[in-house]
Structures are given as structure tokens and as C-alpha cells.
Amino acid sequence: MTTTTPFPTATILGYPRIGRGRELKRAVEAHWAGRLDADGLRTAEAELRHATHERLIELGLGRDDASIPETFALYDQVLDAISLIGAVPQRFAGREGLDLHFALARGDATVAPLEMTKWFDTNYHYLVPEIGPDTPIRLTDRTVVDRFAQALGWGVTTRPVLVGPVTLLALAKAADGAPAGWSPLERLDEVVAAYRAALALLAEAGAPWAQLDEPALVSDNLPTPRGLLIEAAGRAYRRLAAPDAGPRPALLVTTPYGDGAAALPALAAAGVEAIHLDLVRAGVPEAPGPRALAGTTLVGGVVDGRNIWAADLAEAADRLEALRRVAESSGASGTAVATSTSLQHVPHDTALEHWDDPVLDTALHDWLAFADQKVGEVTTLARGLRAGRSAIASEIARSQKVLAERAEAPGVCVPAVRARVASLTEADRARVGYPVREAAQARRLGLPNLPTTTIGSFPQTADIRRARAAHARGELDDAAYESRIKAEVARVIALQEEIGLDVLVHGEPERNDMVQYFAEQFAGFAVTREGWVQSYGSRCTRPSILWGDVWRPEPITVPWTAYAQSLTSRPVKGMLTGPVTIIAWSFPREDIPLSEVGDQIALALRDEVADLEDAGTPVIQVDEPALRELLPLEASRHADYLAWAVGAFRAATAGVRPETQIHTHLCYSEFGQILDAIAGLDADVTSIEAARSRMEVLPELAAHGFARGIGPGVWDIHSPRVPSVEELAGLIGAAARTVPVHQLWVNPDCGLKTRAYPETEATLRNLVQAARTVRERIGAAAARRPAFTQSHDADQALTGVRPAGSIDL
Ligand SMILES: Nc1nc2c(c(=O)[nH]1)N[C@@H](CNc1ccc(C(=O)N[C@@H](CCC(=O)N[C@@H](CCC(=O)N[C@@H](CCC(=O)O)C(=O)O)C(=O)O)C(=O)O)cc1)CN2
Ligand code: MET
């Protein structure tokens, strides 16, 4: 180590990258559209980072003490780490610079992108590294050094941040062609060597500190057991921190999103200079022993990076004092204050909201802390830690007053809502048996084998978004907006009829977002105008603020769905978002258990489901794409979570008659740990993401005995590529090899809102044609072998292989 700069007493783990006015989204999308060249994009990046540094200094972080983390990424922090070590799959050969960067992220005309999946238990998506025994791994990219040096040129000493080597490999998938059972962690030594080289360059550029994020060390939901990851981290950091390996910055290793206590001894023994613990998700750890933390600063993540609530400063100060006692009794060199996670999960600044307009309840202002307010909380708490609690007495008093006011505010507790939740019974969560429903629904709907449908949304055109923006500004009146949306619904219905889909949707043109739209209609929520948070790449959402008891003042989707149904004789599917997903993609209150919030939302949805049914809607889909996302990272908390999550879905849907068909939709393929829960939802039909993993999930589901309708997605909607009829028929055929044909539906992976019309129309036509082709094959097979059950017949027709145990007739 070459530096003795002490760790700053106040810091944050990371800051939003999108910019206060979504400048990053605009610049990156302009670049993709060919309107901004590479230099222009680099300039936009520099302006954004420079503005961020100056803002953080204004908010109280230091210009030259390494308290400002550099967490910028053009697209994704994991992609930046992949680039750092040059772990680029062979299929991207021949590309370089920004073209390579964005080809990895989004694919291009000839190459499929890296997979994208959820980052721990958040709604942020990262790009999944593909690493095999032969993937090149060596330092090939200086971006992290260039960013540091550029900021130094502006007079700011930042703290470069990288996804840590263990987390990078723990999140990687084995590249195609790797031997069965091979794990990317087998490449840890080489990855560590590449990181060591990067640290040497950072030291040379003058960086006193670097931050390595290791959230994998808190998760039981990864393929490698947590104990092995911690052991691997011990090895990796001993090498990264080795005193004889040349100059490097001092190292901060972070363990956000969960309980890092188990990793503390291994990290401390490895000799890293600072260790961060998430003290929001976990308690203060036991002291590890008299000299166990010698030479290490303990960094207490007490300001929540995942919520938007103003901190309880008294409670946070208590935790910090407890942490300091642990540090002192273990020989640590200091204690510092930080956020529990990066602030990338929260909006920039409450000051960007229009507090004088009725969208946001003014009373809420004092209850909230977005990223900039959280920086203020960190600096306040650091002052308390340095100078004693009395130094921040007035801030603590104000925090107590706000919390007390909030508890008493109207709408926070609505007795009628509480009573209705308390009176929910198991019978309210149960439908009649599936065979009865299946027969009643078959009679009512009269669908062919392999019915075709979509997941709900059709492309959100710029024209619709413009109309909605004009409506929000008051430039388009209610009647004009409504007729614009109705015209869109009519167009989408006519298109689906013409293409020949079996179960139609209204297309969701009236929704800004599948969660925010409901939050705007339910009591108990507030929505923001400028509270954007990055979801992936350039795509952002404005998570709603769930602050009070939830209920439904009036029907929400019924008029749109009924209008759509009035235009066609084919069944139209009503479309709702489920309780877990509404919670996951909002900022929920924390003063009552999530299980109770879930049941409140479920009952509001139950009323909507009943009204849709009464209006004659034969099929109702309740989307739960976030079911897997909210699965707690600790295995010990899985059962409780899954019980309330499934219970809430059932409370929302179980009130319908047997002949009403309930669908659900889940995306994000890692279904392995939640198969019981998926079955427990008791939906008549479940559509799931499957195209990218080539139907991998189906054998698992089949082995699980899943006996209801299932729609494995055959079109990966994340790319504009149009799959051919043969390709789609092949996927449907693959599905029919594992799942009886009478259970199978044919649909895309997810909604089409981010797609455009050309590829949407072309693919849906191919999808309908592919379903017809496979139906004909099955029909022919059934005619040839009349004595066989239809589903087995289909299996043979599609594969030429007899199912195990079948009789050759
Ligand atoms: N909340 C949520 N999380 C989710 C998903 C989801 O659908 N919702 N899907 C999965 C994938 N994640 C996604 C996240 C965002 C988007 C997305 O499309 N975001 C849009 C914004 C969607 C939105 O809120 N649209 C609003 C506001 C649009 C807007 O930016 N309007 C302009 C004005 C438009 C104009 O005048 O032309 C502005 O405000 O500047 C609307 O349609 O009303 C974007 O970043 O571009 C898609 C998928 C997982 N997580
Ligand atoms: C992210 S899941 C999306 C489901 C929604 N019904 C849609 O089609 O857009």
C-alpha cells in the first residue's frame, strides 16, 4: 500500500447515474439513433459526472478525501467490470470501443446480446457475464483509470468503484460449451490478477482509495453456496491486499443488500483497509475478537439506499455508536458512516418535484429523503459520530417530530381497510378444484389446441406518450385524451383479429407504467413527476410511494376492457398487476409488515377483478413478474415471504366463478426456487419467460407435476429480431416434448411496450402461423394413431421419440 489517507468519515456507496433531467437516457438513446457520435457521448458523460461531483461537494462530501464514489456507467456497472477484464465472448469478435460496449448490452444486426437479469432483490437489471474455461481474462480497459484521472484534472479526488471479483464471477453463467458442472469461479485467480493490474494503474494515477462491491457475500440465492463464496473472497482479497504485490489504493470492500457479518472475519484477515456492512438489512455484528479488525475501518451503512423515507436519525445514531464499540473492542482503526447500498435505487432529489401541484401530497415532503437528502443524513450522522450526539441534537429532534406526525397522519391507518384484511379467511383465498374450472372454461371459451395470446401491452408509441404528456400538462383535455386512447385500443383489437390471435388484449395504451398506473388510482399511494430510477440501460421507472392504507375508490380498468370486448367476438383478457409486483416496484411503507400491505392491495384488486367479471370479462390476467425478485436473499426468510406473496395473489383472484379464467405472468427465468409458489398461485394459465433459455424451465415444471395451463414465451421481446415461423414452431415443438399439448399456450416472453410495430406485427403473424403448423402436425399424428392419448401422440409427432413407458401400437 502506498497511501495513508484515512477513510472519510462520511460517504455513500454510489449515486444515481441517469442525471437530474435523465441526461444519460437522452444522450445514450441519441447515440443509438445515430444523432450523437462517440465524442458527443463522451462529452455528455463528462458533463454528467462533473455535475455529480460538484453537487455532492455542495451536499457536504469532500473534494479531496475520496468520499465521492465514482459509480458512473454508460449502461451497467457489471458490463463495465466485464470490459475491465476483457471477458468478451467469441461471438463479439471484430467489434471495439462503444460499438462493442453496446453490442454486449443490446446485440446488433448479427449478434445476440448478453443476458440481462435482476441485481439481487432490486428492480435494477445487470448484464450476465458469460465465462468459460477459455474466455480471455486480462486487464484490457482503462476506463476506470481514465475516469479517475479526468476527475483529478477537475480538482476532485474520487474513489473508483468496481463490482468485486467474487461477485462478478458468482453472477456469471458458464459460457456455452463449458463442461457440465463447471463454475466461472474456477477463473478467480485470473480475474484477481486483472483486478490487481487495474489497482496498480489506479495507484499510479494517484487514487488513495478504491471500492470493491461484494454483495454476493450476503446472498443464499446464487448457484454457489454462500460459505464457498466467503472462502473465495478470503483468498481473493489476500492476494489483492498483499503487501508485497506493489502499489495499490487502500481498499474498501462493501457487502450491501443483506447481512455481511459472516464475511467480516475473512475480509478483515485478508488485510483490506475498510469493510462496509449494511446495517439496515442486518444488525450490528458481534465483536470478532480483540485484534481481529486491526488496521481496518468499519463503515456502517445506516442510511437506507433502498427506500425514500427520511431516516430515523436517533435510531441510526444508536447503531453507529454500537458499531463503534465493536470497532474499538476489535482493534479497528476507525468507524465511518455510509449508505446501506448505492443510491442508484432512489431518485435524485425531492427538490425536483413540483410541491405546489396536487400530484404529490405536500404533507409528504418532510417524510421523504431521495439521494441528495440521504447524502445530508450521512453527513449529519458523521458529524454526530465525530463530535457527539449533542452536536446533532436539533436534527435528531426534527427527525423525531416528523416520524410522530407521520404516524398520526390521515390515511396512514384506515380502520375499514384494517378490518377487511383482518377478516380475510382461507376460504377467501381458495377456488374450486382445477378440473371443475378447466371444464367450465373450455365450454365457455371454446379455444383450439395451443391457443395464441400476448402478455398485455402493445408498443407504446411516441405519439401515445406525447398525448399523455400533453394531457398531464393540461394541453389535452380529458375527452380528447380518452378518445385518443380509445382509437388506439380499437386499432390494436382490429390488428389482433386480423393476425388471428385467439385471446385478445386491449394493449394497455392508457398506462404510463404497469405499477404507477394502478398507484395513481388507488388510495394510499403518491406518485412523482421527476423521481426517475434506472431499471436497465436507458430505461427508467418512477416508483410510486406507498405511504398509507390501500383501497380502491373506483373501478380502474373496467371501462377500457369493456370497450375492447365490445369491439370483438373473441375473448378479451383483462389485465391487472399483482400485489407483490406493485410492492416491489414502489417504495413501500415500513411501519406495517409487507404481508399486510400485500393483503390490502390484494383486496383492492379483488374488487377490480369482481367488477371485470361482472362486466363479462372471460379471462383476467394478474401479472406477478416480481415474484422471484422479492425473494429474500437469506434462505431462512424464504418460506415466510412465499407464504404471504402466494396468499395475497390468491386473495386477489380467488373470488371469481369457475368459468372465469385467471392467468398470471412471470418474467426472469430463475424459477427453480419458487416452483412450489408458482403452483400455489393456482392460476389457470401461467405465462413465463423462456425463449432466451430455450425452454430450460419446462422440464423443471413438468418434473414438478405442474398440471395447469402454461405459456412458455417463444419470442424474446428484449430484441427487435423477428424469429421465423420455423424457429417459433421449433420452440413450440420443444415445449410440447415436455408438457402435454392440452396444457400449452403460445405467447411472447413478456409485454410488447418497449417494441415497435414493424417487428411486433411480423413476429405475431409468424407466431400464429407457427401455432397452426404445430396444430396440424399434432392433428395428423392424432389421426394416424387414434387409440393414443392426444398429448402422447403429439409428443411422438414432434419428436419421433416415444415417451418413456408408452406402448407401441
Ligand atoms: N415499474 C416497472 N418495472 C419494471 C418493468 C415495468 O414495466 N415497470 N418491466 C421490467 C423491465 N423494466 C422496464 C423499466 C422501464 C421501462 C420503460 O419503458 N420505461 C420508459 C418510461 C415509461 C414511463 O413511465 N412512461 C411515461 C412517461 C414517458 C416519458 O418519458 N415522457 C416524456 C414526454 C414524452 C413526450 O412528450 O414525447 C417525459 O416525461 O419527458 C408515459 O408513457 O407516460 C422509459 O424509460 O423511457 C420498460 C421496462 C422490470 N421492471
Ligand atoms: C414486466 S411484465 C409485463 C406485463 C404487462 N402486462 C405487459 O404486457 O407489459
Ligand SMILES: [Zn+2]
Ligand atoms: Zn413480463
